[in-house]
Amino acid sequence: MNTLTIILLAFGGISLGIASVYFYIFARSKERFLQFWGLCWVSYSCSLLLLILGRGEGPHVFLALRKAFDLYNILFLLYGVYSFQNLRIPGYWARFSFYLLIWVSLAVIYNFDLMSLYVPTSTYQVCATFTICYLIIRFWEVPDIEKLASVIIFGLWGFGKVAISIIEIIYPDNIPVFYLAEVIFSNVLNFMVVVIYLQRAESKLYVAEKQFKLIAENASDVIFFYKINPAAFSYITPSVEKLLGYLPRDFYENAEFYLQLVSPEDQPTICKLFDYKALNDENRRELRVFRKNGQPIWAEISTTLVFENGEPIALEGVIRDITDMKMAQEQMLVSKKSREVFLSYISHELKTPVTSLLAYITALRGDTFESEEQRSDAIEVIYKKTLTLERLIYDLFQLSKLETKQFSFEFMVIDGQDLAASLINEHGLDIKNAGLKLVNKVDTAALDGTSVIVDEARIHQVFSNIIANAIRFSRKGGTIKISFGLDAKRKNLEFSVRDYGVGIAAKDIPYIFDRFYRVDSGERSAREDTSGLGMTISKEIVEAHNGTITARSRLQRGSTFTVSLPLYIEKDMDQTS
Template sequence: MKQHGKWFGPLTVHHSDGTVVPTEMAVTTLPDGGTICVTRDITQRVSAQRARDETEIKYRMLIEQVAAISYIAELGVHGQWLYVSPQIETMFGYSAEEWLSNSRDWICHVPIEDHPIIHAAEEASARGEPFQAEHRVTRKDGQIIWVSDTAVVVRGSDTHPVMEGLIVDITDRKMLENQLLQARKMEAVGRLAGGVAHDFNNLLTIIKGYIEMAMNRCLDRPELHRDIRRIEEAADRAVTLVRQLLAFSRKQVLRPKILDLNAIVVNLDQLLRRLMSENIEMKTFVSKDVGAIKADPGQIEQVIMNLVVNARDALPSGGRILIETSNADLDSTYTRDHAVVRPGPYVLLAVTDTGIGMTPDTVAHIFEPFYTTKESGRGTGLGLSTVYGIVKQSGGYIWVYSELGKGTTFKVYLPRVKDAVQVSAAETPASPTHKGHETILLVEDEPAVRELTQMVLSDRGYTVIEALTPEDAERLAGNNGAEIHLLLTDVVMPGISGRELAKRLTGRYPNLRVLYMSGYTYNVIAQDGTLEEGISFLQKPFTPQVLTQKVRETLDRPVSARL
């Protein structure tokens, strides 16, 4: 006042009723020595400011408690960050101070492959659209994570627009999405493999059939017999490959039983040890009270064999293999991280090796048919594909954990059941002769397979009536129904299925027996590869001996077991 002749500032005034009133006061001295004093009540402004301060505190507390990074930054890949919340240290590994001090280079933390994603989002925000990008970020410790970055332009000068945004860690979501995509891809490849296997089985039926007949006709010519035997060996290798494709595509015929996994592992122990070189140590640990599983025993043995052989091949310089079994209860926490898994009780089979390990890219392809990291001539690339298919067809799941230089673990989860373990019954001995005199209605849309089958059965004394389609079969059955003893039909044909044809004909001719044949299983006669009770099934490719044996076996069964 004395120096400038005026004063302005806040002043608290006490009202006569005792309340405190915030004011602003302006005092000015006049030339004549007088004073002008103006006081303004600022209660509303102070209340509004206090409310804003409280709101800001609450907002900041909220922002700093959510599992996301909030930030304010200039628009542009080299824009300065003005604010970043403390969560950046948890998510990216950098303190807020570290990040802000070098924020103009933040794009350097994004892998170069994702830079186009950032640039596209920046261009969209420059047009007034929200900034939205899903990209990867390299943390301070080198780990790469996936984030969702969403922001809007809120203020700033024309030359430096400012964005406010949130960054959320979506690594887990991306992992689940990749699992689902992988599952869909495997389904698609499986359908393709199943279709190829179906066509190959028809061809192999013809090849193996004529091989067997040719060998029987040249018993007195050893050199020719030996040459044909080589052809048979090649055909058998092709059959093995096709069966592995069927296993992967989950189209195998399964004969599930209630099994004790521990017993299977123990029974295979000596056989597996004979596969090991001297510099490989194999140990087996089976937990007590492991629950029962329902699966095809031969297929489960195949799973164990393939996994152990794969582990052995990963130990070129020696090492250790560990086979373990235990009960496992997979809860919702586990299934959240494994999208295709259903929660529930399982039995775990784990095979671990201390071998060379695999890269993430190799792990992503490891179950695909014909994918192999082995040198040419070592393996077909179908071993793990077979494992995958068997496990999935048995209602289970398989996961692989691997690290380069440290080794690999395969974990197989098979549903645990409460039923008692079944004791395998002795198989009924086959009929000593496969000849007959009955009449067979043969329905097969593949001409070469039909011709071969007719030839073989006729040579064994059967009367064969051939039909190309189900419609032909119904017509021929109408003419010869009383004389037909067996319907031998393919499962899938143009028009109606073999199952539907069998239902129609057995409805008219109750004494008719039925034998289905196919390159792989279909849900018309099987559920998830498990044949329905009482079904007689002939798996392609078959040899003349197997064909006549199965025909004789079906004809000798009670009529009540025809379907």
């Protein structure tokens, strides 16, 4: 075995080794161009083996088969170039290669001369090489210097293979030198292919890194990477400044900066999230954290262990603002509790009069009452209890429609002085009939020329509820004061009703507009005959007018309820329209 044979065998082995590397990389990355280029070098390795077998006086069939493998060597190289830019591979290349295989078979069978065998296949190689160079220039998205180098290397390989085929025929004695040049150049081509792959991998890595950075830096959540040994924050997204008010460098400079985010009692909990020895694969906690300005928010902090060679090396973590979710959960709990209380009150409010009604009706049916006067009193009680039930059911119906925005209003423009006079005239008599003194204070000068947009009947309902409460809480012979005027900014019409009765404790004031809320007062309970919904309905009606209703009170000093309704200003309305 001479030196040339040894060299060819060595390079054949190298080509097979390179092909194996390509197939290994392909198996991991699924890049099709690597698969085709791997097949390219398998074909070239077979070509070198057949060259060794066909040298000297070897059978003519080995050289013919070598040419067939050279054909597929350039074909798979071409397919790899197509796949590198995800271009569709035309079917005619495979068809023409199949036709040429038939031609090679005929050449072997009928013992054609080498020129007849090589010319058709070499023509195919030239066309394929031109196409390779065109595709690189036209479609490859690589830097210009790499594109130029690729065209030169791929072009020299394709055209060089054709030239060597012709030289084999014309100068058979000098061919070993060209064989050596071919195998050396094949490795240059392999090196070029590896460079192209690495550049593509680097480009994809750069794009992926850029996309990750874009996502991370624009995420509302805070994403961080925390090294275990030595303990330190190696990365934290800029969103930490927006969420917590701290800069990323605050975390980089202090490995335990997370302790400053929570109160002392929560520090053991957050420490567990950063203690890799105590962690499972993923850990999550909901904690109350504090922004740099001291504002508390609810945050969900989760950490996940990152492993390398089976050993934990870092923590990936996310800090997410869940304040809105927490508030929604609390509102749901409050709503559920409110609904339960509401149903409890309804059952209680209905049960009391129904039980009383049933007792009186049973007594009437059994002729329990001895005199006609007792029977008449019982019927009167039944009538009053029935009215109470009717009022409760009506109030519940009204409240339900108000809260679901199904309540209809008939708004109209009403003069401020006319509204004041209407309310006083209609409800003032109720105060006098209750044995109380009425004091009016109407600022006619302030109300002159003013108007409001209201549903007059609903405002009367609100006024009636307030007056009824004032009467109920007033002591016998007491005074109720009604005032009408404008607020300090002269943008709202205000009316207030003040009584000098038992008053309401400060702790009860925030809840007096809640459904069925009852003040714990012996004096009040002794005169309790309402549905407990009047003030709730009044608040809903006033707010539907874009107004406000407020209450001030002191025990044993009385209470003041004030309603504020926005004035109708014609000039502003014209500008709006």
